[in-house]
Amino acid sequence: MSVFQEINAPLRTIMTPGPVEVDPRVLRAMGTPILGQFDPAFTEMMNETMEMLRQIFQTKNQWAFPIDGTSRSGIEAVMCSVIEPGDKVLIPIFGRFGHLLTEIAERNGAEVHTINCEWGKVFDQQEVIDEIKKVKPKVLAIVHGETSTGCMQPLDKIGPACRELDVLCIVDAVATIAGTEVKVDDWKLDAVIGGTQKCLSVPSGMAPITYNERIEEILVKRKKVEKGIATENDHVNVGRPIRSNYFDLSQLQDYWGARRLNHHTEATSMLYALREGVRIVLQEGLFERFQRHQLHEKALVEGIKAMGLELFNDVPWKLPMVTCVRIPDGIDGEEVRSMLLNQFGIEIASSFGPLHGKIWRIGTMGYSCRKENVLFVLSALEAALIRLGANLHVGKGLQATLDIYESMNLVAK
Amino acid sequence: MSVFQEINAPLRTIMTPGPVEVDPRVLRAMGTPILGQFDPAFTEMMNETMEMLRQIFQTKNQWAFPIDGTSRSGIEAVMCSVIEPGDKVLIPIFGRFGHLLTEIAERNGAEVHTINCEWGKVFDQQEVIDEIKKVKPKVLAIVHGETSTGCMQPLDKIGPACRELDVLCIVDAVATIAGTEVKVDDWKLDAVIGGTQKCLSVPSGMAPITYNERIEEILVKRKKVEKGIATENDHVNVGRPIRSNYFDLSQLQDYWGARRLNHHTEATSMLYALREGVRIVLQEGLFERFQRHQLHEKALVEGIKAMGLELFNDVPWKLPMVTCVRIPDGIDGEEVRSMLLNQFGIEIASSFGPLHGKIWRIGTMGYSCRKENVLFVLSALEAALIRLGANLHVGKGLQATLDIYESMNLVAK
Structure with missing residues (x-):
């Protein structure tokens, strides 16, 4: 057997659009000995993290919690939980991560409509709104901060227009959360995905999301609790079950909520990191x-x-x-x-x-x-x-x- | 805004079937300042981790790497990458985690066949083999160590029988890896998923997997690289694309392999934890x-x-x-x-x-x-x-x- 040595990593100055340097207090928090996932001391930390995430997302939404995976896992969790095969999804693309949204929507069986603009530009909001009126999608999925081009799409008119036209507005705010305004409630965004390894300065490996009752309504209809832990009341789904077990937000919200339904084993040390990361953000203001x-x-x-x-x-x-x-x-x-x-x-x-x-x-x-x-x-x-x-x-x-x-x-x- | 304090977690003696206490050396490794995902110092650590995982899985497989998510993310990654809608999947159930396999297979559109035994027992291997012959599935998915009942299913005859009958054998070894023999090659297992938060004593949040050329052959046929990063040679898939982007093993192996295809941003600190965890296992022997x-x-x-x-x-x-x-x-x-x-x-x-x-x-x-x-x-x-x-x-x-x-x-x- 080969013999490997302890980690001996060089210390870098990281000036990329992510992952970026992790706040030393976050690194330290990860060294905390772990707790069991249903230990009251741990579930209390889960609740605290939810409350702090709400503040960072500037939302009154009940649901604000991390998906245990890298940023795109948060995007996929939201999209696969909301999109049913055949649903129309409109995606304005102004860089690489618009393509990623398309990719995820397509793999979930959506009928994807895209509009494109040159890399380096963003859309005039009215152009997007006009396209929404034309396509009449169930979902508009759009990137807020496109790191591939260094551009930021204004959303303050697109969000309210979606609400008025009864379209669900899903926003990839991976790059922008905790670095610039992401006003979930004011802009009437229905679901928003943030990233940890960028402005939050927490390592990659979690994806904080938030969503409102309009999204939850869809989840509840598609709800299907695993055999082996389901109770009689759990067999109520009338929609098509969500295709992923891991990303099934209807089960995840029961895990993060009062029911504490056993789903995955929460990634303890990453949760410590996220809790400390959001705490530092709020401490700074x-x-x-x-x-x-x-x-x-x-x-x-x-x-x-x-x-x-x-x-x-x-x-x-x-x-x-x-x-x-x-x-x-x-x-x-x-x-x-x-x-x-x-x-x-x-x-x-x-x-x-x-x-x-x-x-x-x-x-x-x-x-x-x-x-x-x-x-x-x-x-x-x-x-x-x-x-x-x-x-x-x-x-x-x-x-x-x-x-x-x-x-x-x-x-x- | 509410004011939250630094983490102040009680120190527990954790004697559950997971998550268990993390080795202090692993906790310390997570405190290492991070590196960029394509920093040569980091990709070298990815390669080292793969090599150590091969030793722990007792395999010569090229592919042995973690999925960035909790244990069930590894199971879902393997199953959704292998199973196409309509595929027959046979699942012997002897506890809760057999139901989880069923759940994941069903959500991926499989035609699921199950056999059940009383909780607290395991299957006679011949019974499973007979059922394989009857059902003729594409995939047999089975749990090795069922923590819900404290039972371990022998696989040394089931694996070779699958190979002989040209059935793919996928094994959930989340509870057993690094705690008892999991002989991937000797038992002729095609894909195996391990857990971090159990015998590896690494926090939950990664799922090491391994698979062989029989699995890879399927992945290559279903391969679809994201727009925005795909090159001309990438449009070759003849099978149905994998439904998940996040769990798409065909893209993941290009990220973990020499091509270093940009997919997610690897969960740096969890990778440090896993690298240290597997190093400690091999150091102990x-x-x-x-x-x-x-x-x-x-x-x-x-x-x-x-x-x-x-x-x-x-x-x-x-x-x-x-x-x-x-x-x-x-x-x-x-x-x-x-x-x-x-x-x-x-x-x-x-x-x-x-x-x-x-x-x-x-x-x-x-x-x-x-x-x-x-x-x-x-x-x-x-x-x-x-x-x-x-x-x-x-x-x-x-x-x-x-x-x-x-x-x-x-x-x-």
């Missing part, structure tokens, strides 16, 4: 956290521009926590990324599909979103580009960024 | 670990019997890491469990369905499977039962257990 993300975004953007680089997403709909930089002509983007990783221990991201090789994506999310990281990534990027012969305004980037930080400190303190 | 589980099982069983209590699963097919104790007449099993938890901080389990209120289940799994825990649970159980007026051989239980430990120590050292 939602508004203050959003402001922090904006401050460091501005500092980074000004540094990038002053250095003589061009933004791909210098647009009013820019995703505040992802800054996309055009790779200068004649520069191999992957060579720069390798130099950042191997010389500086800094990770930034490339992109997908039509943007592959054309942009770098720099994240300023959660715990990674702080002054020393922004300054370090700018320093390293400048040094790497000088080394590869790019034409830059040498020395200007950091000065512009320091200007921002100095002026902001004056204002903030 | 598989054989030595199985022996340790047997030793403490014997110590517990002798103590229970000497105390004057009766075992529910005192049978040749007893699951070595779960000991089921009949609740004495006139005793309220839940009252005893509450007393153990509230006075001693010890958790033991009740059971499900026909066994609810009739037995307690005591686990001796992984890190929980050690001398002081066995002695403490016996002490506490005796005290609680005396307090509730049960008729016991007072003082005898611990003496019998200490006898075992003393005699074993003589042999072992």
